[in-house]
Amino acid sequence: MASKQQIQLIHIAKAQLGLDDDLYRQLLMDIGGAPSSKELTFAKADAVLEHLKSKGFKAIPKGRLSPKSGTAAVGAVDKIRAIWITMSKQGFVRDGSETALDKWVCSVTQVRHVGWLKQRSAAQALEALKKWHTRELERALGARWGFFPESRLYLTLDDYRRQGRPTHGGRWYEALCDLYKKYGVAK
Structure with missing residues (x-):
């Protein structure tokens, strides 16, 4: 079973690459052998992510954002x-x-x-x-x-x-x- 993080990354990649639903489902079937990201195995989800990365997906970790200005003591x-x-x-x-x-x-x-x-x-x-x-x-x-x-x-x-x-x-x-x-x- 794919992890929550893998499923999230697959959905982020879908949005980032602008894949429509038909193309997305076809990609899942061709590479992962499942019609849904939730049905992918851990290894198949990794294979789908690697394929999406080869097509230009970049997983960018988000750091903490700065608080509003004027809140600092100094x-x-x-x-x-x-x-x-x-x-x-x-x-x-x-x-x-x-x-x-x-x-x-x-x-x-x-x-x-x-x-x-x-x-x-x-x-x-x-x-x-x-x-x-x-x-x-x-x-x-x-x-x-x-x-x-x-x-x-x-x-x-x-x-x-x-x-x-x-x-x-x-x-x-x-x-x-x-x-x-x-x-x-x-x-």
Whole structure:
């Protein structure tokens, strides 16, 4: 008998691959020898899943999602979460889940959960994350303007100011974020 997890994955694959009911039933009969996923044996369910994976199905485990902003005791924690989510959306972080953020925070501060950070360790993690994000932004924008430290972008922050665009008080990180929104291409 197929496990509940196998049956769930088969149904997720059906939806992800956009299989209609007739094609889905035919696939179950051809590969699994049963008209329904509930009637598959454990081995046959594995065979069906392997076939679906060969057709493009990707089982993506879901990590914990970040809680709503404004709930953290330390304000920097909300900023850390926001930057992490932004980096994930920009393609700089493979896994944008709270679990992945916790692992990264632990590697930087030895605190196991981002929500447990105190002011000093939160500031340390925030600065490390901003530096990492800056490197990724420079790399992404550098592809547009050439080798970054010698590029037009690096040398023309004053030009950026003269064009009437906000430079965020001369803070390079915020200026890079603004430039990436305008010119960057999400991965």
